[in-house]
Amino acid sequence: MQPSTVANTINLTASPSQFYSWQNSRCAYEVHQPINTTPEGIPLLLIHPIGVGLSRQFWQRFCREWYNAGERNSIYNPDLLGCGESDMPHVAYTPSDWAEQLQYFLQTVVQKPVVVVVQGALLPVAIALVQKESNLIARLVLSGPPTWALITNKSPEWQQKVLWNLLDSPLGSAFYRYARTRKFLHSFSTRQLFASDNAVDAEWLDTLLAGAENPASRHAVFSFLAGFWRQDYTSFIASIQQATLTVIGETASSISQEGKKETPDERLADYLSCLPQGRGIKINGRNVLPYESTAEFVAAIAPFINEVF
Template identity: 60%
Template sequence: MTEFYTWKEYRCAYELYPQKQGDTTSIPLLLIHPIGVGLSKIFWHRFCSLWQEENFPNPIYNPDLLGCGESDMPSVAYYPVDWAEQLQYFLETIVQKPVILIVQGALFPVAVSLVKLQQKSNLIHSLILSGPPQLDLIQKAASPVQNKLRWNLFYSPIGKAFYIYARSRKFLDSFSKKQLFADPNQVDEEWLDTLEKGAKNPQSQYAVFSFLAGFWRQDFSQAIAQINQPTLVLVGSQASTISKTDKTEIPEQRMNTYLKSLPQAKGNQISGRNVLPYESTGEFVQAVSEFLLTIN
């Protein structure tokens, strides 16, 4: 069931999957969904369902970021720090205890920003990175001028026309098969129906445009080096990048780059490409649960 809270003047949504009755010691999981056409907290439903089916004790907090799902969708440009501040408020007022932060894909900069905000509160116990982006994409800031030009283009009638096309079932099916899933047969009706429904509200375009404009591509190298919490890096065996970059790398290289950059990191490779909690749910749940045993 969806619950709501107010951050600044905005109505924000989240789901709570409660802990086992009588269990007060298990560390909650806080999920950060990816940004993309039609994406929201629903992205995590397969993971949440299997987690509960397997009877793991940890409760799950699954919020909608501003601009997505059932949260308000102001017509603004979103930066990683904006979503991090939303989650900081959520942690301090709703959760009120340390969490294991699980972040999908290129939303890793949001997690990095949140860890930085939480240095005094110590509400981030540990992190799990699901299919993080190539590290060099967030070790050098993109040109602010280029970012603004891209944002202005997306914000224009041309961009709005593109979004109408991008939320069509044909485009969603093609993009998912080419860029997100290792097995095209996993691009099922459930996935496409979810994206179509999630993109129906045209206000959802602004979070997507912010991502496409590259506002997440900043120099986070120093902040990453200061993440002292235990961190699990999960990479798909067929991981790829959907961002333009001069550097290509195989999954092993991506994982090893993160392990060298994070002070307390472990790595694991599981089947799948770029949406591991959805495509490889069973393996993902197993990897997360095994990691939790090492940090409790």
């Protein structure tokens, strides 16, 4: 599916980058609101994916389409620590670290319940956030979550540490220099993320190149690649009491060997069988639905977000 076409006149206002301090680090975010009208409904809190060059900029196309579709919810779009305009300390980040950052953000900046919209394998961050601050989460949207095999199997701690030490080395730095080239980003995106090669456009690649310009951005990426997020989340998913919508791409795939044989229907069924208040839908696209299938993604989640329960 081709990316959404965005009109030249966009019914959107975004504040300039704003900042708050958390654990001696400066963290960035932006707030979007509909123009010339009062925001309505539950605010959205967006959790961007982790990867080479990825940050809150991942959600810009979604935010534009949200308001073009006539929706009026405020949108809070933060940069996780180690990404975008947030500080990038040289540490091994865990889902709990990022969840604590977002918990503080909810408590001090947003100060009201939100709908969490989380992309891909950052699901563990949303799960940890629910555990820490359930009262400020009204419902959840899971966009292209990991395969069930990945989200329910813990990788050995020794393996995580070995991978981190290997990546956090001159060899890893050399790899990152190659990984942030346009050639690599285009190849990886077409092989692993998008259903259509044509959807890997200049906007996508330029955003990743800009996001990866600071070499310190590698620490968050290496934390993800080392697998610090790889735990068994079965019981935590089963304990989520908020209504949760799982959105899967028709051609969803997995980078990991554990999930290679799983079909999108099987993935969706596994999540729905575990979530106490789970709903599910499949739409066109592969693994980055808010970007590749923006209009369809917005149409799929808006009724759920604004439904009166």
